[in-house]
Amino acid sequence: MSILFIGENGQPVLDYANSESEVAFAKYGFNVAASDKISLDRSIPDTRHAECKYWHYPENLPRTSVVIVFHNEAWSPLLRTVHSVVNRTPSKLLLEVVMVDDFSDKEHLKNKLDNYVKQKFGSTVRIIRNRQREGLIRTRNIGAENARGQVVVFLDAHCEVNTFPRWLQQYSRRTVTVPVIDSIDMNNWEYAQQRGYGSKPLYRGIFEWGLLYKEAEIPKQEEVLREHQSEPFRTPTHAGGLFAINRDWFEKLGYYDPGLRIWGGENYDLSFKVWQCGGSVLNVPCSRVGHVYRRAVPYSFGNVSGPVVSINYKRVAEVWMDEYKEYYYIREPFIRKRDAGDLTQQRELRLKNRCKSFDWYMKNVAYDMPVLYPKLPQNLVWGEVVNPSSYLCIDTMGKRNFETIGVSPCHHSGGNQLLRLNVKGQFASGEWCISASHGQLNAGRCVPMTVDGPWRYDKTSQQISNAPLNKCVALKRQTSQLVLAECNANDEMQRWVFNEIYL
The missing domain is CATH 3.90.550.10 (Spore Coat Polysaccharide Biosynthesis Protein SpsA; Chain A)
Incomplete structure (x- = not known):
């Protein structure tokens, strides 16, 4: 009768989750505690x-x-x-x-x-x-x-x-x-x-x-x-x-x-x-x-x-x-x-x-x-997107699965606060596109094989609008939430400035 040792034939370590494994993740980026239980010569x-x-x-x-x-x-x-x-x-x-x-x-x-x-x-x-x-x-x-x-x-x-x-x-x-x-x-x-x-x-x-x-x-x-x-x-x-x-x-x-x-x-x-x-x-x-x-x-x-x-x-x-x-x-x-x-x-x-x-x-x-990633049109505006009245910046907060994004204090370091809006209306941060749903802004995968979108930017009024919805991006005063609201050129909470930053 043969004995199957831990991890043999590529099988998983079953009892891998413990405090020791968390320490190992912090040190090495993967669970070394589980690896240590497996033979160096495993099949x-x-x-x-x-x-x-x-x-x-x-x-x-x-x-x-x-x-x-x-x-x-x-x-x-x-x-x-x-x-x-x-x-x-x-x-x-x-x-x-x-x-x-x-x-x-x-x-x-x-x-x-x-x-x-x-x-x-x-x-x-x-x-x-x-x-x-x-x-x-x-x-x-x-x-x-x-x-x-x-x-x-x-x-x-x-x-x-x-x-x-x-x-x-x-x-x-x-x-x-x-x-x-x-x-x-x-x-x-x-x-x-x-x-x-x-x-x-x-x-x-x-x-x-x-x-x-x-x-x-x-x-x-x-x-x-x-x-x-x-x-x-x-x-x-x-x-x-x-x-x-x-x-x-x-x-x-x-x-x-x-x-x-x-x-x-x-x-x-x-x-x-x-x-x-x-x-x-x-x-x-x-x-x-x-x-x-x-x-x-x-x-x-x-x-x-x-x-x-x-x-x-x-x-x-x-x-x-x-x-x-x-x-x-x-x-x-x-x-x-x-x-x-x-x-x-x-x-x-x-x-x-x-x-x-x-x-x-x-x-x-x-x-x-x-075909899969079409040539990109020029950016209309790009940078950190700041509301001058609050000095808060739009921040995708690392959201990826069409989750709601928000604002945070501007840190001038790019990352999740670096966005671009191109001449065809695509509003994006890195490889993630900004979309609208239920009156809020979300970040998720861009529509495959496209470079356009519904967003517009008026450099005079400094408003970001969603053309099909005929709504503008606004900062809600009480909760500091990003919402889509009826466009009002006099509303300072709808004003957004794209500050270009070079890292």
Whole structure:
């Protein structure tokens, strides 16, 4: 009689909710208390398509370096990542695992980790340590520069490699391969097959104009290129954490832009340059890797200040997006005047590699993206929306599911108080649109594939009106609530000023 240990075959930890787990969430962004109950060598289900078991792969696949970057990572998720790589990759293909420590200060990641890795894996796994905090992006560059394999595979520090990663197959030197990413639950550590997109089992990565990563159904003209559901397919971009790339090709592309700080935007930097400079990005359905998505980032950005991710996006837009960068600035107007640093090296790299235009990329690779996320019309007004009489600002308060929004003291920091109203009447904050219901204002998902809306702004009377309802946005004196009221140009509670703020 066999005994099924906790978490085996990807099963969840049942008694995961307790005070210990809450402490773990605060420290690491996921439930490490549950993870610690599971073997570092646990089994997980084979989530591949049935066809994957019958493919024949070349025997002479390139030897590979697996790079795992970590900063103050919890012990069991980090080591389970390494164990899964070593356990499920044939030794003739796995040259090494390179763990790169981005200046962690937790004791368990110092001598204890060194001793464990040496005793358990010998020379197969080695640790490189940064002498200062570099961030995920630059630390991955360090890992690639120190890798010895012909192919470099990047993994996050909280993954579980599934069946032998078929992404190591070299479709061409300039092909970046991306696995299907299964889900590992942040609460109970259950391993679950990726749900796909809608009724489809797979999706490809795209983006919206704020450069937020999105997923979309595989277009029919891509599907016809595949005879089997298990065959790789082209993807305009990828989520960023898990992929394989030829080491020399990565070097020729200049690795990641070293001007990108900490994390954010690196997936676009790589995807755009790969496609525009003569390469391709493929999703490989027969390669599966489980990944834990954190509740929140549990660490600080150190001495780095400012809107780090938005500045990273600006660097990518300025180097690779040509005239299309304007749509990013319409979507994120607060970043237009922000200094993104010296871009000379990146622009010279693009010229040296004779890379194609972003218009070519949009028409030949990401051609479905403007259908799902149409080009944005110009903003009529944008900024923090303040009522001059009360000095309160409209605030979406993080509401997402068509919940009521309100007002709060103006803080001049953007975020939930940064809104824009375009010339076609769409009133939005980030990717969320403002709508009206039962006399109140709500925030929720914008109507798919649209850029217009019912809102108008009169710069003379300073009123925001809803044209179909013929009502104006007003601040209720007694309760400080946002309501829709009969329009009255003399009512100071209906006056709203859009103050542009640059972060």
